[in-house]
Amino acid sequence: MTRLRPVVMADAERLGDWRRDPEAGGEFQWFGYMLGGDLKKRIEDGTVIDRVDGGMLAITDDEGQLVGDVSWTRRGYSPIAGSEAWNIGIVILTEHRGRGHGSAAQRLVADYLFAHSPANRVEATTDSANVAEQRALEKAGFTREGVLRGAQFRGGRWNDLAVYSKLRGE
Numbered sequence: 134m135t136r137l138r139p140v141v142m143a144d145a146e147r148l149g150d151w152r153r154d155p156e157a158g159g160e161f162q163w164f165g166y167m168l169g170g171d172l173k174k175r176i177e178d179g180t181v182i183d184r185v186d187g188g189m190l191a192i193t194d195d196e197g198q199l200v201g202d203v204s205w206t207r208r209g210y211s212p213i214a215g216s217e218a219w220n221i222g223i224v225i226l227t228e229h230r231g232r233g234h235g236s237a238a239q240r241l242v243a244d245y246l247f248a249h250s251p252a253n254r255v256e257a258t259t260d261s262a263n264v265a266e267q268r269a270l271e272k273a274g275f276t277r278e279g280v281l282r283g284a285q286f287r288g289g290r291w292n293d294l295a296v297y298s299k300l301r302g303e
């Protein structure tokens with residue numbers, strides 16, 4: 134079964150694969166080398182889960198083996214306090230892709246965020262050509278809302294992003 138748990142120092146190296154290795158990032162998650170990631174520092178000083186701005190959880194499989202991470206950041210849509218949404222992101226380690234962890238983990242993190250914050254909306258954006266992530270979000274109960282045209286620079290060009298969301302109670 135796919136589970137979520139806090140990230141520990143032993144996870145940090147593998148969870149940074151996609152920042153150092155174009156193959157680990159793959160077609161839709163390679164943004165060039167990002168060697169200065171501060172994940173280890175955030176684990177060390179206990180800010181990897183920040184109740185206000187966002188956080189990250191490790192994803193594990195049946196055997197408790199690390200298979201990836203899922204993270205969330207705050208998006209404000211109104212000056213009224215409490216109207217923030219969470220925008221989630223996910224990376225499954227290359228050898229564990231295509232086994233259902235991506236869909237299960239995104240369902241679990243939405244449940245987690247609705248249980249532990251008053252947010253009404255959990256959203257995700259992904260390249261409009263990233264079929265695996267779009268399918269994973271749909272399987273996790275997210276609804277496609279539309280396309281952000283030319284929103285993300287990656288791989289030498291501007292790319293369209295598909296927008297998905299799940300509202301409290303859905």
Ligand SMILES: CC(C)(COP(=O)(O)OP(=O)(O)OC[C@H]1O[C@@H](n2cnc3c(N)ncnc32)[C@H](O)[C@@H]1OP(=O)(O)O)[C@@H](O)C(=O)NCCC(=O)NCCS
Nearest residue numbers: 162223224225230231232233234235236259265266268269
């Ligand atoms: C996208 C990603 C999170 C999906 O997680 P996953 O565990 O590999 O996906 P799942 O096994 O849950 O599969 C979800 C659905 O996508 C389909 N799928 C998986 N890989 C696919 C691929 N390469 N092409 C097309 N469909 C694919 C699955 O068949 C499944 O649909 P189905 O049940 O109808 O058959 C994962 O592949 C990944 O981390 N990719 C690289 C990073 C990335 O793209 N992150 C998202 C960036 S916003």
